[in-house]
Amino acid sequence: MIRYSIMFITLLFLSAGNVTEKKPKPTIYLIGDSTVKNGSGKGDGGLWGWGSYLHQQFDTSKISIRNFALGGRSSRTFISEGLWEKVLAKLKPGDYVFIQFGHNDSSPVNDSSRARGTIKGTGEETIEIDNILTKKHEIVHTYGWYIRKYISDTKDKGAIPVVCSLVPRNIWENGKVTRASEDYGKWAKESAESGKAFYIDLNETVAGKYEILGEEYVKTKLFITDHTHTTKAGAIINAEAVVEGIRELKGCKLKKYLSPPTP
Numbered sequence: 030m031i032r033y034s035i036m037f038i039t040l041l042f043l044s045a046g047n048v049t050e051k052k053p054k055p056t057i058y059l060i061g062d063s064t065v066k067n068g069s070g071k072g073d074g075g076l077w078g079w080g081s082y083l084h085q086q087f088d089t090s091k092i093s094i095r096n097f098a099l100g101g102r103s104s105r106t107f108i109s110e111g112l113w114e115k116v117l118a119k120l121k122p123g124d125y126v127f128i129q130f131g132h133n134d135s136s137p138v139n140d141s142s143r144a145r146g147t148i149k150g151t152g153e154e155t156i157e158i159d160n161i162l163t164k165k166h167e168i169v170h171t172y173g174w175y176i177r178k179y180i181s182d183t184k185d186k187g188a189i190p191v192v193c194s195l196v197p198r199n200i201w202e203n204g205k206v207t208r209a210s211e212d213y214g215k216w217a218k219e220s221a222e223s224g225k226a227f228y229i230d231l232n233e234t235v236a237g238k239y240e241i242l243g244e245e246y247v248k249t250k251l252f253i254t255d256h257t258h259t260t261k262a263g264a265i266i267n268a269e270a271v272v273e274g275i276r277e278l279k280g281c282k283l284k285k286y287l288s289p290p291t292p
Contacts (some may be wrong), residue, residue: 057283058092058116058188059083060107060179061129063100064196064267067258070096076258079196079267081229086272092286095119103145104130104175109167113179122187125283127271128179129231131195131213132257134172147172151216151223172213173220180224181189189283193274194232196267199256201244206236227281229274235267 059065065080067073072081080096087094097116099107107113107130117171120126136146142167144162148154151173160167170234176192183190194214208214220230251263259267275283276290 053091053121053255055123055286056119056121056123057083057127058096058120059094059096059098059127059129060113060116061098061127061130061193062102063098063258065098065133066096067100067264072261075253075260077261077264078259079264082261082265082268083257083271085265086268087286088288096130101133101143101145102130102188103133103136103147103173103180104275105134105147105169106143106145108175108178109163113182117182117186120183120186120188124188125185126179126183126188127191127193128176129193129195130176131172131209131217132198134213138169147175149212149216151177151219173216173223176217176220177224178228180220183226189281190221190224190226191229191275191278191281191283192217192226193229193271194218195235196270197232197239197260199239199247199252204240204244206239208232208236212259221223227278229271229278231267231270234270234273238266238270244249 038131045226059080064078066078067076078098080098084094097112099112101161102112134147138146138156139158139161141161143146148156148169148171150171151172152171154171156169158169159169180190194217195209197206197208209232218228251259253260272287275281275287
């Protein structure tokens with residue numbers, strides 16, 4: 030009896046040794062403003078951010094997508110309000126972080142309304158302020174400094190950063206969509222390059238798509254309340270542009286999680 034018991038225990042031990050732990054699937058974390066997640070992310074007022082439709086382009090049985098973007102935030106206030114800290118606490122090696130800021134970074138650096146602006150550019154200059162809104166002393170950095178911080182923090186967690194230039198607004202001149210190629214788009218690219226992160230020029234790609242559709246269509250179908258926030262149709266177009274950018278990234282393993290392209 031004892032002999033059979035020992036054999037049974039031995040078999041259990043050997044079987045347990047052959048069981049491999051199931052590796053948790055990676056997660057894509059999205060951080061940004063209302064153009065990534067508008068309101069609660071449930072189509073408030075008929076408006077959507079592209080992050081709400083990115084899952085349609087992925088095999089979500091193999092990868093998860095979590096949208097932590099929040100309307101009204103800049104690259105600065107997403108950190109100062111503790112939102113980035115919550116994402117960092119969840120990050121694990123092999124995850125991805127998509128970073129898209131810029132729409133709100135041009136706001137005032139210090140006022141009683143939102144106090145969310147950043148210094149223009151990518152340098153190391155700073156401004157010390159007594160924040161009128163939060164009543165706290167604060168050191169404000171450049172837009173590029175904050176983007177580089179997201180990149181560095183993400184890498185420190187063993188995760189992969191992907192910087193996106195901001196999606197364009199519905200502003201036209203002579204039949205062309207106004208680009209951010211001389212300011213926030215340019216600075217996003219420079220920050221990605223200096224931080225050795227993947228980069229998707231979402232501003233240029235989406236602008237090109239809008240121009241193909243035409244000014245009248247874009248103004249009546251993709252934007253219904255202002256020149257920044259898109260309808261569902263606009264959000265889907267922007268999400269598709271993100272995926273087009275992913276497919277063009279050299280050396281990015283994220284491609285293997287994409288669903289097959291639709292005709």
